[in-house]
Amino acid sequence: MELPLIPHLFLTLMFLTGLCSPFNLDVHHPRLFPGPSEAEFGYSVLQHVGGGQRWVLVGAPWDGPSGDRRGDVYHCPVEGSHNAPCAKGHLGDYRLGNSSHPVVNMHLGMSLLETDGDGGFMACAPLWSRACGSSVFSSGICAHVDASFQPQGSLAPTAQRCPTYMDVVIVLDGSNSIYPWSEVQTFLQRLVGRLFIDPEQVQVGLIQYGESPVHEWSLGDFQTKEEVVRAARNLSRREGRETRTSQAVMVACTEGFSQFHGGRPEAARLLVVVTDGESHDGEELPAALKVCEAGRVTRYGIAVLGHYLRRQRDPSSFLREIRAIASDPDERFFFNVTDEAALTDIVDALGDRIFGLEGSHEENESSFGLEMSQIGFSTHRLKDGILFGMVGAYDWAGSVLLWLEEGYRLFPPRTALEDEFPSALQNHAAYLGYSVSSMLLRGGQRLFLSGAPRFRHRGKVIAFQLKKDGAMKVAQSLQGEQRIAAISMPQALSYFGRSVDGRLDLDGDDLIDVAVGAQGAAVLLSSQPIVHLAPSLAVTPPAISVVQRDCIRRGQKAACLSAALCFQVTSRTSGHWDHRFYIQFTALLDEWTAGARAAFDGSGQRLSPKRFQLNVGNVTCEQLYFYVLDTSDYLRPVALTVTFALDNTTKPGPVLDEGSPTSIQKLVPFSKDCGPDNECVTDLVLQANMDIRGSRKDPFVVQGGQQKVLVSATLENKKENAYNTSLSLSFSRNLHLASFTPQKDRPMKVECTAPSPHARLCNIGHPVFQTGAKVTFLLEFEFSCSSLLSQAFVKLTATSNSLERNGTLQDNTAQTSAYIQYEPHLLFSSESSLHRYEVHPYGTLPVGPGPEFKTTLRVQNLGCYVVSGLIISAFLPAVAHGGNYFLSLSQVIFNNASCTVQNLTEPPGPPVHPEELQHTSKLNRSNTQCQVVRCHLGRLAKGTEVSVGLLRLVHNEFFQRAKFKSLTVVSTFELGTEENSVLLLTEASRWSESLLEVIQTRPVLISLWILTGSVLGGLLLLACLVFCLWKLGFFDRKKIPKEEKREEKLEQ
Structure with a gap:
């Protein structure tokens, strides 16, 4: 697996010897060495001195034809003509390591390393690989190259024997009883066909026996799988009347694995015994097995039962013997088949179990994680050895390896990296070892450094120590980057910075130079001297007078000043270079201020660029002259800013130190009119009054027409000037500030900001509130319609930047307040669906209560206040004397309210008797028992209403029994508020009534004679x-x- 071509300037520049940062490299005059870009020329670079010459060595790891990118190293001469071409070293043509096969795609030159004293160097091929079975392991290798560019040996500290490095000896029964022989040949061909036969992997020998064992071929006789398969195909049976298995096992373990017969001492030893019958020398078997155990031979036993089954014999003793030959456990090392033809059925299982041993079962388990280590991907030279990066180790999490000159190697086990690279991220491919370096601390302690650029997709650098047992102690995790942009190069380059080396002076100026690799090119950057400038500005006079004007500029009186700009020059760079150089500077007055208060003589607010010469070790000064016209803004000083840079336009020169400033600023203050001590002591006095009064017992009532409140505040300065005077205003949430107006004959500048909805911060007479100044402010507030509070308050606090004694601070704050109640504009009404009721005579209505009617109570909010806490109380006449109901409540309908029905009320006197109704005109809560309904209304916003419906039944039988002509039932409704409410209701809005007129009619009798006469x-x-x-x-x-x-x- 090839790693991506990630440019790895990552760590090298961080800890490069003799170069802390790249700011002093001459990027305008680079030395370019072109090369073949398809070979990745420039992937690595190395400054090299050998054979009396200076060179830039350039790695081209993709050099070679497609499919065999062996890589190479080019050597480019620094001395002589700048057009001299780079010469190819042809190092990729040499066979590296002890591999018996040519290695392809090893990518030599991915890293280069200087060796000490011999004029040689080391070139590494991290993708140098070797085949192990069906896998290819890229452990990497580095080649030692002498001063004449000839390879002189190699170093591969992580190269391991293949897991398939084993010697296999097959002991085959060739007696007469095994039949047919062709099936045995097929079995052998298929078995060896599954093995990876190679001098560096599996070797196979075969011993056939009957009455005596014979070496058909030894371990070192055949080098390829094809040769062994051909020998198995041509193998003929020896025959014999006896089966001397014990003797054959003894010969195999004593002779078959010996070096005389091609055995390799470090290879794993496997013995495969194939037989179809019990041995005739079974008594010798224990001795033979003891020899095999001593020789660390792993044994497979295969019992062929064809001979026993054909003759119907009991194979028990035969099977016990084969199990004794096979290593433990039997389920892994013992096989039995029914006949010779069935041998081919166990080939796959036998092959899997053979490779399950992995050949190197005695090695440390952690060594398996180094098979894809890709040693040499990055390298770092130490005094006593080499630090290698292993990006492919431990499933691409990466690691490092310290190889010491005495041949001892140290590398941390996987568990040592657990804290910095958790196992949960083992498939993340952090690539630890992508770059490596070291640093020496005070006291001689050495820290190793390694970068993991793909850790959590952000990268990581660790500083650590390695102990002799491989234990790793991480001292610190580092972050940082320093870069030189490819765009700064005169030539168009890609992948600029993929490699870097900065250890030697190659141009003879006693300054370390840097070689940088790019895609198809190598660049040599010369170092420039480093100078440090210490600028200073001294202004005369040191402060600007507000009153005194000492010169005339632009036809006006002005305050004139001068500034001495000086530079002290030092350098930390030794060597042969010109200590004289030029700088260019420009100056600016009040850079961030709108409008020009100050200007330079003969110029404006900005001074034109000037150029003058400096010398290392000297102090050089330049005078700047300027003036100030406008002194009204005398709290803010005038800012004089000078910016400068080195001027290397005519010839290459030094560069500024990274910590050297490039600008300097001087703030020139104004002098204060505060006496000889230049310290202003002020005394601010603040008073405030509100135009309404209200106490807790007698609060002020806010009526519908009264929506505003006025506060008058007076601020006076009784002592020296108060600079940057401010007035802090805060007020209760039930007030809104409508206006803030200063009342004074001469207008005073007032600027206010609103840090919060109920606070203001105002600058008064900025920048100065002068001695004896007095100003009155009129603050107009409006009452809030949404926030109703029981108190309205306003608090004012005056402060300034001038000094005020503690004894006078108490009058800097004024607060005024009043207790208030609100008179909302509410409309409380009632509406009934039944206003007149005629009592029906007996028999005209069903037995029971009479008709049902509804009374609707409605509260409308016609004002602006959002009110809450309203209570409706309904007094409903219902019961006369003796508990006789004439009206009864059947249901309460409500929304945005909560209603409860309470107990019957008792009238002041006894309830009216039904027989006394003819003497009573009204039924109300004074002469009847009432049903009481109380409803707590919800929040009532402006322009909304809430209603409550009362359903009642008329008890007709009560009125039928009573004697009266007409009477009125009066229901009373009251609108109230909760206790301690800020609302105050008027009497007109509190009460409402509902009237029900009840009429009783008498029947008129008609004569029969009148009725008969009318019909006729x-x-x-x-x-x-x-x-x-x-x-x-x-x-x-x-x-x-x-x-x-x-x-x-x-x-x-």
Whole structure:
């Protein structure tokens, strides 16, 4: 797997020896070394001195044809002609490491490292890989290159033996009983076909036995899988009447794995025994197995039961013997098949179990995480060794490896990185080791540094220590970046900064230079000297007089001043360079102030750029002359700002130190008119009065026409000038400020801001409230319609920047208030669906209460106040003497209210008796018991209303029994407020009545004779009317002409 081409200037510039930051590099005159961009020329660079010459070594890790990017290193001469080409080193043509196969796509030159004293260097190929089974492991390798650019050995500290590095010896029964032989050959061909046969992976030897064992081929005889398969296909059976398995196992364990027969001491040893019968030398088997155990041979036993099944013999003892040969446990190392043809059925399972051993089962488990370490992706030279970055280690979380010169290596285990790189992010690919470096602390303590640019997609740098046991102690996590933009280069470059080296002086000026790699190019940047400027400004006189004007400018009196601009120059750069250089500066007066209070002589508010020469170690000064015309804004000082920069337009020169300023500012104050001590002591006195009065017992009533309240406030200064005087105003939430007007003959400037809805902050007579000044303010407030409070208050506080003694501070605050109540504009009304009721006689209505009617109580808010806490009390006459109901409440209908029905009330006197109704004209709460309904109304906004419906029944039988002609039932309704309410209701809005007139009618008797006479008279009158009509011919019918003609024809 190849890593992305991420430019890795990431960590190198942070800890580059001799260069703290890149501000002193000459980006206008770079030395460019072009190369093939398709080979990623410029991926790495190295400043190198070897063979008496200075070079810039440039890595091109993608050099080579497509499909075999072996990489290479170019050496570019610094001395001599600037057009001299870079020479290719052809290092990719050499075979690195001890691999028996040529390595492709190893990308040599991804990192370059200087070696000490011998004029050589080290070039690394992080993607140098080797095949292990079906996998390819990129452990990486670095090549030592001498001063003549010839490889002299290699270093691969994370290279490991393949997990498939094992010697396999097959012990095959070739006696007469095993049949057919072709099935055995097929089994062998398929088994070896699954193995990765190679001198660096699996070697296979075969011993066939019957009466005596024979080495058919030894471990080192065949180098490829094809050769072993061909030998298995041509293998012929030795035959024999006996099966001497114990002897064959002994020969395999003593001879088969020996170096004489091609065995490798470090390889894992596997023995596969295939037989179809019990051995004739079984008593020798324990001794043979003991030899195998001593030789660390892992054994597989395969029992073929074909011979036993064909002869119907019991194979129990045979199976026990094969289980004894096989290593423990049996379920992993023991197989049995029914016949020779079934051998091919276990090939896959046997192959899987063989590779399940992984060959290197005795290695430290943590070493498996280094198989894809890609050593050499980044390198850093130390006095006693090399620090390598391993970006692919531990599932691409990354790690580092310290290789010491005595061949000892240190690397942290996976658990040591748990705190900084949690295992929960192991698939995140942080790429720790993308860049590595080190730093030496005071006291000789050394810290290693490594970057992980993809940690949490933001990057991380850790500073740590490595102990001899591999334990890692992280001292600090670092962040930061320093960069030189590619756009600053005269040539168009891409991937500028993918590699960097800054250790040597290559142009002979005693200053360290920097080589930077880009896509298809390498750039050499020369360092520039660093100077530090310490500017100073001294103004004469030090303050601007408000009163005195000492010169004439633009035809007006002005205050004239001068400023001495001086520069003290120092440098921390030694070497041979010209200590004289030029700077260019410009000056500005009141940069952020609108309008020009001040100007330079012969110029305006801005001074034209000027150029003058400085010298390292000297102080150079320049005089600036300016004047001030407008002194009215004398609280804000005049700002004199000078900006400057080095002028290297004519020739290359030094650069400013990173901490050196590029501007200086001087604030020139105005002198105060406060006596010789220049300290103003003031005494502000504040008074306030409200035009309404109201106490807790006798509050002021806010009526509909009274919507405003006036507050008069007076501020007076009884001592010296008060600068930046301000008046802080706060008032209760039931007030709105309508206007704030100063009352004075001479207008005074007042500017107010609103920090909150019920507060104001006003500047009074800015910038100065002079001695003896007095001003009265008229504050007009409006009462709020939404916030009703029991008190209205206004508080004022006066402050200034001048000094005021504690003894006079108490009169700087004034507060006025009044207790108030509100008179809302409410309309309280009642409406009934029944105003007149006639008592029905017996038999005309069903038994029970009479008709039901509804009384609606309505409260309308016609004012602006939002009112709440209203209570409606309904007194409904209902019960006469003896508990006789004449009206009763059946239901209460309400919305935006909560209603309750209370107990019957008792009248002042005894309730009226039904027989006394003829002497009573009214039924009300004074002579009857009343049903009482109390309703607490909800919030009532402006222009809204709330209603309550009372359904009542008329008890007709009560009025039938009573003797009266007419009476009126009076229901009384009262609108009230809750206790301690801020509302005050008028009498006209509190009461309402509903009247029901009850009338009792008497029946009129009619005589029978009168009724009979009336009927007979009516019939006689009807008969006379019919007779008259008959006489007049009303009932005769005229015939039409057509009918007369028809009758005449019939008669004829």
